[in-house]
Amino acid sequence: MPANAITGAVLRRSLRTYQVYGANTGVGKTVMSTILCGALHRAFPKELVWYLKPVSTGPRDEADDGHLARFSPQTISKTLVQYGEPVSPHIAARAAPVSDPSLREQIQKHVTQVAEEGQGTLLIETAGGVHSPTPSGSSQADLYRPLRLPVLLVGDHRLGGISASISAFESLHIRGYDLNTVLVFEDAQYENHLYLRDYFAERDIPLLSLPPPPPPASTPASDRERMAEYYKEMSALPAVLDTVRSFATTHESRLARLDDMAPQAHKHIWYPFTQHSGMTRASIMTIDSAYGDFFQTYSSSENTLQPTLDGSGSWWTQGLGHANPNLALAAAYAAGRYGHVMFAGAIHEPALSLAELLLKHLGNPRLQRVFYSDNGSTGIEVGVKMALTAAAERYNYQNRDIGVVGLKGSYHGDTIGAMDCSEPSTYNERVHWYEGRGHWFGFPEVKMKDGTWVVEPPAGQEHEFGPTQMFASLDEVFDVEARDNSAAAEVYRKHIWSTLDRLINVEGKIFGALILEPIMLGAGGMLLVDPLFQRTLITTIRDSHALFTSTPSPTEDGCTWTGLPVVFDEVFTGLTRLGPFSLSPLLGVQPDISVHAKLLTGGLLPLAATVASEAIYNVFLGSEKSDALLHGHSYTAHAVGCKVAETSVKELLKLESSGAWDDFKQPWKGANKGEGKVWSMWSPTFLSNVSNHADVESVVALGLVLAIKLRDENPGYSSNAAIGLQFSLSSVHDGFKIHSRVLGNVFYIMASQTTEVDVVRRVEKKLLGALVNRQ
Amino acid sequence: MPANAITGAVLRRSLRTYQVYGANTGVGKTVMSTILCGALHRAFPKELVWYLKPVSTGPRDEADDGHLARFSPQTISKTLVQYGEPVSPHIAARAAPVSDPSLREQIQKHVTQVAEEGQGTLLIETAGGVHSPTPSGSSQADLYRPLRLPVLLVGDHRLGGISASISAFESLHIRGYDLNTVLVFEDAQYENHLYLRDYFAERDIPLLSLPPPPPPASTPASDRERMAEYYKEMSALPAVLDTVRSFATTHESRLARLDDMAPQAHKHIWYPFTQHSGMTRASIMTIDSAYGDFFQTYSSSENTLQPTLDGSGSWWTQGLGHANPNLALAAAYAAGRYGHVMFAGAIHEPALSLAELLLKHLGNPRLQRVFYSDNGSTGIEVGVKMALTAAAERYNYQNRDIGVVGLKGSYHGDTIGAMDCSEPSTYNERVHWYEGRGHWFGFPEVKMKDGTWVVEPPAGQEHEFGPTQMFASLDEVFDVEARDNSAAAEVYRKHIWSTLDRLINVEGKIFGALILEPIMLGAGGMLLVDPLFQRTLITTIRDSHALFTSTPSPTEDGCTWTGLPVVFDEVFTGLTRLGPFSLSPLLGVQPDISVHAKLLTGGLLPLAATVASEAIYNVFLGSEKSDALLHGHSYTAHAVGCKVAETSVKELLKLESSGAWDDFKQPWKGANKGEGKVWSMWSPTFLSNVSNHADVESVVALGLVLAIKLRDENPGYSSNAAIGLQFSLSSVHDGFKIHSRVLGNVFYIMASQTTEVDVVRRVEKKLLGALVNRQ
Numbered sequence A, B: 001m002p003a004n005a006i007t008g009a010v011l012r013r014s015l016r017t018y019q020v021y022g023a024n025t026g027v028g029k030t031v032m033s034t035i036l037c038g039a040l041h042r043a044f045p046k047e048l049v050w051y052l053k054p055v056s057t058g059p060r061d062e063a064d065d066g067h068l069a070r071f072s073p074q075t076i077s078k079t080l081v082q083y084g085e086p087v088s089p090h091i092a093a094r095a096a097p098v099s100d101p102s103l104r105e106q107i108q109k110h111v112t113q114v115a116e117e118g119q120g121t122l123l124i125e126t127a128g129g130v131h132s133p134t135p136s137g138s139s140q141a142d143l144y145r146p147l148r149l150p151v152l153l154v155g156d157h158r159l160g161g162i163s164a165s166i167s168a169f170e171s172l173h174i175r176g177y178d179l180n181t182v183l184v185f186e187d188a189q190y191e192n193h194l195y196l197r198d199y200f201a202e203r204d205i206p207l208l209s210l211p212p213p214p215p216p217a218s219t220p221a222s223d224r225e226r227m228a229e230y231y232k233e234m235s236a237l238p239a240v241l242d243t244v245r246s247f248a249t250t251h252e253s254r255l256a257r258l259d260d261m262a263p264q265a266h267k268h269i270w271y272p273f274t275q276h277s278g279m280t281r282a283s284i285m286t287i288d289s290a291y292g293d294f295f296q297t298y299s300s301s302e303n304t305l306q307p308t309l310d311g312s313g314s315w316w317t318q319g320l321g322h323a324n325p326n327l328a329l330a331a332a333y334a335a336g337r338y339g340h341v342m343f344a345g346a347i348h349e350p351a352l353s354l355a356e357l358l359l360k361h362l363g364n365p366r367l368q369r370v371f372y373s374d375n376g377s378t379g380i381e382v383g384v385k386m387a388l389t390a391a392a393e394r395y396n397y398q399n400r401d402i403g404v405v406g407l408k409g410s411y412h413g414d415t416i417g418a419m420d421c422s423e424p425s426t427y428n429e430r431v432h433w434y435e436g437r438g439h440w441f442g443f444p445e446v447k448m449k450d451g452t453w454v455v456e457p458p459a460g461q462e463h464e465f466g467p468t469q470m471f472a473s474l475d476e477v478f479d480v481e482a483r484d485n486s487a488a489a490e491v492y493r494k495h496i497w498s499t500l501d502r503l504i505n506v507e508g509k510i511f512g513a514l515i516l517e518p519i520m521l522g523a524g525g526m527l528l529v530d531p532l533f534q535r536t537l538i539t540t541i542r543d544s545h546a547l548f549t550s551t552p553s554p555t556e557d558g559c560t561w562t563g564l565p566v567v568f569d570e571v572f573t574g575l576t577r578l579g580p581f582s583l584s585p586l587l588g589v590q591p592d593i594s595v596h597a598k599l600l601t602g603g604l605l606p607l608a609a610t611v612a613s614e615a616i617y618n619v620f621l622g623s624e625k626s627d628a629l630l631h632g633h634s635y636t637a638h639a640v641g642c643k644v645a646e647t648s649v650k651e652l653l654k655l656e657s658s659g660a661w662d663d664f665k666q667p668w669k670g671a672n673k674g675e676g677k678v679w680s681m682w683s684p685t686f687l688s689n690v691s692n693h694a695d696v697e698s699v700v701a702l703g704l705v706l707a708i709k710l711r712d713e714n715p716g717y718s719s720n721a722a723i724g725l726q727f728s729l730s731s732v733h734d735g736f737k738i739h740s741r742v743l744g745n746v747f748y749i750m751a752s753q754t755t756e757v758d759v760v761r762r763v764e765k766k767l768l769g770a771l772v773n774r775q
Helices: A029-043 A064-071 A100-117 A140-147 A161-173 A192-202 A220-235 A238-268 A325-337 A349-362 A376-395 A487-506 A531-543 A614-618 A639-657 A662-671 A684-691 A723-728 A757-774 B029-043 B064-071 B100-117 B140-147 B161-173 B192-202 B220-234 B238-268 B325-337 B349-362 B376-395 B487-506 B531-543 B614-618 B639-657 B662-671 B684-691 B723-728 B757-773
Strands: A015-022 A048-057 A076-083 A120-125 A151-154 A179-185 A207-210 A285-291 A294-299 A304-310 A367-373 A403-407 A438-441 A445-449 A452-456 A469-471 A511-516 A527-529 A566-569 A593-596 A608-613 A696-702 A705-710 A737-739 A746-750 B015-022 B048-057 B076-083 B120-129 B151-154 B179-185 B207-210 B285-291 B294-299 B304-310 B367-373 B403-407 B438-441 B445-449 B452-456 B469-471 B511-516 B527-529 B566-569 B593-596 B608-613 B696-702 B705-710 B737-739 B746-750
Touching (some): A015 A029, A015 A238, A029 A048, A029 A120, A064 A220, A161 B161, A179 A192, A207 A238, A238 B349, A325 A639, A325 B325, A367 A376, A367 A614, A367 B238, A376 A511, A376 A566, A445 A684, A511 A531, A684 A757, B015 B161, B029 B238, B064 B076, B076 B100, B161 B192, B179 B192, B192 B207, B207 B238, B349 B639, B376 B566, B376 B593, B403 B531, B531 B566, B608 B614, B684 B757
Parallel strands (some): A304 A737, A403 A438, A403 A511, A511 A566, A566 A593, B048 B076, B304 B737, B511 B566
Antiparallel strands (some): A294 A304, A445 A527, A445 A696, A593 A608, B285 B294, B367 B608, B593 B608, B705 B746
C-alpha cells in the first residue's frame, strides 16, 4: 500500500543526494560508502560530504556512522534511529516503533538542513537488502520510494550474488527508481563483477568494481590500520574518482533536462483539450514522478521538486494512488505471462476473471456479456452501436438517422460517435463531422446552497420541473423509492411523457437508446442530477408502451428491455467514484448496457468494458458475419489492462467492504441522521461552510468528488471565475501545492480511494483559506 | 531477448511438474526437494516421483541428483548436463557450451518420457538463484520461462533473506511465473519465515516452513545417518504431507479451470468482429500464456498445452515477441515511477522522449507535433479532425459535409469517425451512424503471379489505369522515381485529375484530406498498392492548384501543405512492419500528418501517436478555447504506454540498424539483382513456389507480411476459400500449430521482428505442404 502522507521527492541543485541500496545484507554498503566519501573529499575539496543512516541496529559503537566517522572523519555522519539489538529493524522496533512517514519527514528535515550548510554530496544508506524490513515492517524500497533518490546499488560479489544483484535491481526498477551506478567488489573465483558489468552496460548503467577490503587482522588496532590503508588506496583510484566526478555530471544533466522539458514540450507536444495560443513554457508542469495522491513537480526557478496534489485525479482516473506497486506488479506479470494476445475467438485468464468479477459485483441480473475496448469513448461507441441495432430491429426502423435520449450537458467522449451522443456545445461546435443525434432533457440539480440541500429546476423552468425542493439531508434526496410518490415525481413523469410524445408523434423523430451518466454529469460541470429525475426518466421510457410499440411485445422477464435500451455511462461515475461500486442501487433501476473505464484500472492505463444484457447480444446473432457487431480494436482485452483492472477492482471492493472509508462516512451519518446511504470524503461541515461563502453559488460533494460553483455573470465552460481559486492553490502552502482543473465557473477537486483523512482535511483547510482570501 | 525457438509450455494431467527455484544459492533447494520427494512417496504411494537437475556443476559425487538418490532412493533422479568445476554454469560451460533451446528441448523430451512411465510428480531443480547464469549466460528465470512451470520457491532463511526472497519472487512474478508454494527453513533469530508467511499470505501463496537440517556431524557416516533421520522426520510431518497433497488439488483445479474457460467465455464474452452464431465452446482457443512468437494453447481433449504460432501477430500488433521481459520491465518502471499522470499542460519524460524519438526517426521535416491518443482508431479521428479543420479554414468551407479522398478497400478503425473515412462495405453497412464521407479511388495492385511481379489494374479498368505491367523484381516496382516518367504515371495522373475535377467541379463535392494506408491495405485484404499510384495521387493533389484554390496561396516551403492535407495511416504498415521504419522513403513523398499505433508499443498495450506539421497545428491557435482541438482521452500519453513505446521503438531501430534481418534480406538481394530496397522475411523462392500453385491467384510479401490470395468464384470478405488452409494448419505438425486469421479468400501470416529464420522457413514448409495437400 502506498502511503499517502505528503512527502516530497528530494532534489536540490547544491546537494547531490543518493540512496545507497544493497543487493543483500553484508555486501559492503558501508565500506563502499566510506570509499565514496573519501573520494568525494578528494574530487571536490571545497565541498561538504554528508552520510546519513536513517535506521541502524546493533551496538552503538559498531554502527555504520561510527565506521564512517572513523575512516572518513571529514564526512559529517549521522544516524536518525538507533536500535541496540543486532536484529532486523522490524523486530528491533517492536519496543519503539517509528512510522514510515515519520522517517521520511526526518530525512526531509535533514536534507533541508544540510542543504543550507553548503554545496556537497549526501549519501543515505539503507539497511540490509532492498526489501529488508523497516521498523514499520514495510520494505526499504517502499519506505524510501516517495523520496525517489537516485540509487547507488552495491552488488553482491559472493556466490549467488549475480542473481541477488539482478533481482535487487529489478525490485528497484519496477518501483520507478533510477540507478546511478552499481558498485561491487571483485572476486576472482565468481567473477560476478564481470557478468554484472555486461548486464548493466546493456541497460546504460555504469558499474564500478573494486578489490574487496583486506581480511580481518589479528588485533583491532592493526585491523583499523589495514582498513585505513585500504580506504586511502581505494578513494584515490582513478576509477573511483571518475565515478564520484560523474555524480556531478549526471546531477547537472538531470537538472538541465528538467529545465529543458517544458520548452521541448512547448515545441513538440500537441496537448489534448488545450488552446495553445497564450500557453507559455512556464505554464507547462514538469512531472518528475508521482506517488500516492501527489505529483512531484519541478520548479525551474528553485531547482527543486515539490509535492503537488493531483487535484483532478489525473482527469478522473485515479483510485489506488500513483505508482501503486501492486498495480505495477500486476502489469508486469501480465506482460511477462502473455504480452498481448489477440482476443477474437480466444480467451485468457485476466480477461475472463475481470469479466466474471464485473458481472458479479455490478449485481445487475440484466448484464451477462462483456465487450472490451480501449477507453470510455470507444466503450460508449460500442454501447451505442449495440443499443441502436437492438432498437432498430425491435421497431423495424428503416431510417438510419436514429437519435438517443439523454441529458443536457452530458459528455460521453471525443470520438465522433461518442460526440454525437451529446448536444451541441463548445466541445463539438468546430468538429465538422459532429452531428448531435437525439434529444437532451434539462434536469433539476441537487446542490447545497447556504447550508441546505436543495433540488433546483433549471432557471425559469418551474412549470416543467416544479419548484425548488428543500431537503434535510442528502440521504433524503436519494430516498428515491419514497420520493416516487411525491408531487415532483408526477411533474417529472408528465414532462418526460409529453416531451417524448411530441418528439415522436409530432416531430417524427426516432430514438434508439437512453444514455445517461448516472447521478453526476462530469465534464458538464460536476452536476449532481436529481436521482428521482433520472429514475423517472428511465421508468417512464420503459413503461411508455404507447410511445414505443412493437409486435410482438417483448416478454418482461426483468431482463428484456422495453421502451429503449438504457445505457449507463459509468466511465466517470462508477466503481466507487461516487461511493458505491455500481450506481444502480442509488437509482433503484438497472441499465441494459453499462460502460466502464477510467477507474477500472485503478488509474494506470486505458481499458474499457461495455457490459450488455443477453437480449441485446442476441440481436447480433445471425447467419451472416455482417449481422455481428463488427467492432474491435487490436488490443481488445489486452492482458496487461485486464490484469491491472482485475487487481484494481478487487482492491476497490476490499476497500469498500473493509470499512476503509468509515472515517469519511462517520460525519455523513451524523449529518444524515443515522442513515449514511450517501457520503463523501469531503465533510458536511466543510460543505456547509463553503456553501455559505458569498462568492459561492452552490456546492456539491459525493464520494470522492467536490465541486464548488462560483458566482459568475457569464457562467459556463468559458467562464474564468474559478481560475483565481485554482491559481491561489497552485503555490506551496502547508508543504504542498494543489493542481486542479476547472470547468468554467466550477472548481472541483477529486480525491482518490486511498487518500488519507488527514490529507483531505488539510485540503479543505487550504480551500477555505483560499476562498476567504478572495474577499 | 526472448528466444523464439519452438518450445511448448509443460502441462500433463498425469504428471505434476514443478520448477524448484531458490531465492539465493545455498538456501537448501536440494534438501527441500528431498523432503518433498519423501513426502510424495508417502502421500501418493502408488505414484512415481522424479527429480531432474538440468544443469549441475561440481564433482559428480557431490551432485544434487546423487543426494536425492542417497536420501530418497525411490525417486528417479537424473542430471542432464554435468560440469566438473564447482563454479557458475556460465563459467563452467566455456569449454562445453549448451544453448538454452537445447536445454529446453532435453527437458521437454524428459517430460514426455517420464509422463509415459506413469502417474506422478516431477521436480525440476534450477541452479543457484532465480537469476543465476545458465550455461549460455542467460538467467535461470529466462531460460526456463518458455516451459512456464508452476514454481516452488525456496526462500532464504538467513540474515538478509527476507529481501532476497521477496526480490526473487518479484523477478519470477514479472516474468509471468505462478508460485505454487514458498518453502523456507526456520531460524529463531531472524524469523524470516514469519515475515514471509504474512507477506505471501497477502498474495494468496502458501508458505511451508521447516526446521533446518542438523549441523554437519563429525564423520561422513554419522552425518549421513543424521540426515537420513532428518529426512524421515520431515517427510512425515503433517504440514509437509498437506503441502504435497495440495499439489494434487492445485493441479486438478488448474486443469478444471482450463477446461472451464472456453465454456465461461462462450457464456460471458462478447467478442470483437465475431459472429457468435455457430461459435461453439470448442472453437474458443484458451491461451494459457505466450512467449516469443507462440501462444501456449490448451487442448481440452489431451490436457496439454501446445505451442501455437501467433500467425496474425495478434491482430498485427506483435513485434518484439510475446512476454518480452524488457517490455514488461519498461511497463513496470513507468507504473512504479508515475502510474498515470494527467497530460493536459503537463509533461513527463516517457511522453517527451517518445515524441522526440518519433520526430527524429520518421525523418519527415514536415512533422513537428505529437498528439497522443489510445489506439489507431482514435489516432485517425484526431488526424482527420486536424486535416478537415485545416482545409476548411484554408478554403473557407461553410458546409460541414467535407469528404476525404482515399482508396477503395481502405480501413481506418471502428469508431464512427474512423469508419466514415472508408467506403461502404461489410464492415460498416449495419452501423446506423456510419456515413461514408468521401471518394475512394480504385488502384492497381502489385502481385506475384506465376513467379512474376506484376502491377495489375482493377478488373476491366485498363482504360483508366493502363494495362498490366510486368517487372523483373519487386525492387523495380518500387523504383518510383524512375517510373515517374513512365506511360503508366501519365495514365494515373490523368485519371486522378479528371476524377477529382468531376467530383469537385461537376458534382460540387468538397474535400478536406487525402488519407491513405501507405503501400499496403491491411483489412482490405493485404493489398499491395502500386507505390507509383499512391505517389502520383499525392503529388497530383498537391500540385492541382486549379482544383484547390485559396487566396492567398500558401508559401511552398516544403512543409506547408497544398491541395489537401495528406494523412498517412501507418497504424498497420509503419514502424518496420513492411521493412523500413517510415514508409515515406518508399513513396518518395512525405505526409502532413501520420498516425502510428499497434507496433508502436512492440505489441504490449494500446497507444497511438498522431504526428502533425506545424502548419496544421497553427490552424488551431486562436483566442477562444473553442478554436483548439478539443479532443482528449483521460489516459492521453499514459506513462506506461509511452515508456513501453520508447523502449520498443529503440529496440526496433536497433534491429533495423544492427543487421538483425540480414539473413532475411540476403535472398531478396539476389532476387532483386543486388539492390534490396524492399525485402521480406518470406523468401522469394517460397513466394515463387506458392504463386505457381494452381489454387493460388497471386501472392504478396513485404517485410513481415505474407498474403496468399486463393482462387474463388466469390472472392471478398465473405469468401470461405482460405478457411480450409487455415484449418489444415491448425493441427500439430513439426511440433507446433499455426493460428491464423483470414480475410475472405486471402490467407495471410505475419511474423514478428524477432522471429527467427528457422521458424519462418519451417512455417513456409508447412504452408507449402498444406497447399499441396489441398489437391
